[in-house]
Amino acid sequence: MNAGDRLPPLEIPITRTLIVTGAIASRDYQDVHHDPELARQKGSPDIFMNILTTNGLVGRYVTGHFGPRAELRRVAIRLGAPNHPGDTMVLTGTVEEVDGDTATVRIVGVNGIGRHVTGTVTVRVPA
Amino acid sequence: MSAEPDVHEEFDARLKAYEGRPAAVTGVGKDPVNAPMIRHWCEAMGDTHPAYTGPDAVAPPTMLQVWTMGGLSGHPGRAAAYDELLGLLDEAGCTAVVATDCEQEYLRPLRPGDEITFDSVIESVSDRKTTKLGTGYFVTTRTDVRAGGELAGTHRFRILKYAPARRPEKPRERRPRPVVNRDNAGFWEGVARHELLIQRCTACRALRFPWLPGCNGCGSPDWDTVEASGEGTVYSYVVMHHPPFPAFEPPYAVGLIELAEGVRIVSNVVGVPYDKVRIGMPVRLEFRRYDEELVLPVFQGVAP
Structure with a gap:
């Protein structure tokens, strides 16, 4: 791995099922992640993905690329445009820095309305 | 009208007073780290990383916050200051919440059987901000997550507590107009x-x-x-x-x-x-x- 390496993009269909199973797997029962009517009352056009699911997907993207030995050391994400059902998010990543067996990867996830997530992942890949 | 900024300033100052106060004191994870929850998570995320399955499985590090979640029954360990702060915001009409930032550092892997405890502090409360969702305040907390008493990870979390912006009602769609010409x-x-x-x-x-x-x-x-x-x-x-x-x-x-x-x-x-x-x-x-x-x-x- 070298600074400047680009990770192949990962396309994730944002289904209602993904949003709801992600929320439940993360024990996040906020209504905006499963109840469209209550989500609308709170100013959102539909339910949207919770941050823990985005975090999990970003982690999966990075370890999926660096292989079975990859270990996440740090994940820092910021959310922007929400992931609503029916959208597709495309994750892309660029290796920013390599220090021995540890890489820092800049991540962007774009959906139909804009940047859903931007962040930095530090991953260790022992030889 | 002229009084409004002062009202906000005073309210903002009350919110700022919560900075540095505890959000959770020795919170206890509702479940120890366990294989079923790990499996459900991996299934939802589509994550097939081999480290998360088998006899020597570790939990996906990105599950860090999951082990601290209150679920439907909430957290008895949550400190009064955090609830008070959220209550103040609720009263001010900031009834909706959305998470905006999550920064996690993983110091040691979590394994099935690990008992989780955590301490959380209110790191900052922002000034009043207007966003696309509505007007509100960003509240940042920092949590230390321990396994068997040993620091396993840190978790900085930012939410926006906001008053939902009213969406303008869509004008009712009208039937198409007839085409009227000299013949009809x-x-x-x-x-x-x-x-x-x-x-x-x-x-x-x-x-x-x-x-x-x-x-x-x-x-x-x-x-x-x-x-x-x-x-x-x-x-x-x-x-x-x-x-x-x-x-x-x-x-x-x-x-x-x-x-x-x-x-x-x-x-x-x-x-x-x-x-x-x-x-x-x-x-x-x-x-x-x-x-x-x-x-x-x-x-x-x-x-x-």
Whole structure:
């Protein structure tokens, strides 16, 4: 791995099922992640993905690329445009820095309305 | 109006006072780190990383926060300061919440059986911010997550507590406007007077509908009109299920109505459930107003 390496993009269909199973797997029962009517009352056009699911997907993207030995050391994400059902998010990543067996990867996830997530992942890949 | 900024300043100052106060003191994870929850997480995320399965499985590090979640029953360990802060924001109308930032550092892997404890502090409360979702405050907390008493990870989390912005009601979609031209203007003038006018050829006396500039039978351009009695029967019909058009709510019945005078007209069959419309059903003309400028002739089903 070298600074400047680009990770192949990962396309994730944002289904209602993904949003709801992600929320439940993360024990996040906020209504905006499963109840469209209550989500609308709170100013959102539909339910949207919770941050823990985005975090999990970003982690999966990075370890999926660096292989079975990859270990996440740090994940820092910021959310922007929400992931609503029916959208597709495309994750892309660029290796920013390599220090021995540890890489820092800049991540962007774009959906139909804009940047859903931007962040930095530090991953260790022992030889 | 002039008092408003001061009110905000005072409120903002009250919120700022919560910075540095604990959000959770020795919170205890509801479940120890465990294989079923790890498996459910991996299934939801589509994560097939081999480190997360098998006898030596570790939990996906990104699950760090999951082990601290209160679930439906909430957290008895949550410190009063955090609840107070959220309560203040609720009272100020900031009833909705959305997470915006998550920064996690993983110091040691979590394994099934690890008992989780955590301490959390309110790191900062922002000034009042206006976002696309609404106006509110960003609240940042920092949590130390321990496994068996040993620091396993840190978790900085930022939420926006906000008053939902009102979405403007969508203006009701209006039915399409009829195309009125010199050949059919007389028809629409009749509709405006609640008269359904049929054209009649003054040369051969044949009735025609819809309106045309000349007679189909004899070719004469001369005509006058006959007012329909309003009685008719369903000659044929379709039920529209899909696709939906603005201002129309499927399913609805569109009838080809044979008027008592013998000509046919396409319109809605109303007053009868869409699935009860039948060929031969008697109908009666009615004029319905759809908006301030649109009146249309429709046909009311008549009970046999």
